[in-house]
Amino acid sequence: xxxxxxxxxxxxxxxxxxxxxxxxxxxxxxxxxxxxxxxxxxxxxxxxxxxxxxxxxxxxxxxxxxxxxxxxxxxxxxxxxxxxxxxxxxxxxxxxxxxxxxxxxxxxxxxxxxxxxxxxxxxxxxxxxxxxxxxxxxxxxxxxxxxxxxxxxxxxxxxxxxxxxxxxxxxxxxxxxxxxxxxxxxxxxxxxxxx
Numbered sequence: 646x647x648x649x650x651x652x653x654x655x656x657x658x659x660x661x662x663x664x665x666x667x668x669x670x671x672x673x674x675x676x677x678x679x680x681x682x683x684x685x686x687x688x689x690x691x692x693x694x695x696x697x698x699x700x701x702x703x704x705x706x707x708x709x710x711x712x713x714x715x716x717x718x719x720x721x722x723x724x725x726x727x728x729x730x731x732x733x734x735x736x737x738x739x740x741x742x743x744x745x746x747x748x749x750x751x752x753x754x755x756x757x758x759x760x761x762x763x764x765x766x767x768x769x770x771x772x773x774x775x776x777x778x779x780x781x782x783x784x785x786x787x788x789x790x791x792x793x794x795x796x797x798x799x800x801x802x803x804x805x806x807x808x809x810x811x812x813x814x815x816x817x818x819x820x821x822x823x824x825x826x827x828x829x830x831x832x833x834x835x836x837x838x839x840x
Contacts, residue, residue, distance in 0.1 A: 664714040665839040666749075668756055671707045671723060673700055678720040686739040688800075699736075704728045706760050710749055724753040726761060726769075733761035733813070735771040738780070748832040750783050755826050758787065762813050762822075769813060772798065772805040784808050787825065788818070
């Protein structure tokens with residue numbers, strides 16, 4: 646079911662068949678793919694044991710987006726959140742470099758935020774590199790705002806911006822989330838993806 650070291654095919658627009666995306670919770674069977682994607686995106690932010698703990702924790706949601714372009718399905722991106730009291734702490738959001746800027750990060754983020762709402766959480770927080778403009782823009786589109794800075798937080802010396810989002814349980818937040826979902830799905834569809 647998961648890509649276990651197989652070459653990753655490039656996205657090719659075709660009329661037959663239409664590649665589809667699948668969102669689902671990750672399991673321990675996906676650990677090799679998760680660790681590989683972490684290495685590609687972050688240079689090994691977490692270890693395999695760290696991800697295993699996340700997958701086993703009832704306080705964590707670890708979600709993956711897969712493509713049906715090849716058999717077996719392969720992991721294009723994943724996200725993780727911790728539920729701490731009434732807060733969602735988004736710990737990881739990663740998309741394979743060759744699949745970025747298509748809407749997959751937004752798809753993962755809106756699904757994690759919807760999960761946070763379903764868990765009854767009131768707000769969300771995360772850290773993002775001050776130099777990562779693409780990620781900052783994505784988070785701002787969902788309503789995250791800067792609340793602080795951690796100097797030289799990352800191993801490369803980059804500062805981390807602390808971002809917060811409040812009001813997850815409010816009706817207008819749900820409406821905004823639904824609007825973003827429609828926009829993301831429309832963008833993915835124009836790029837040839839089916840969800």
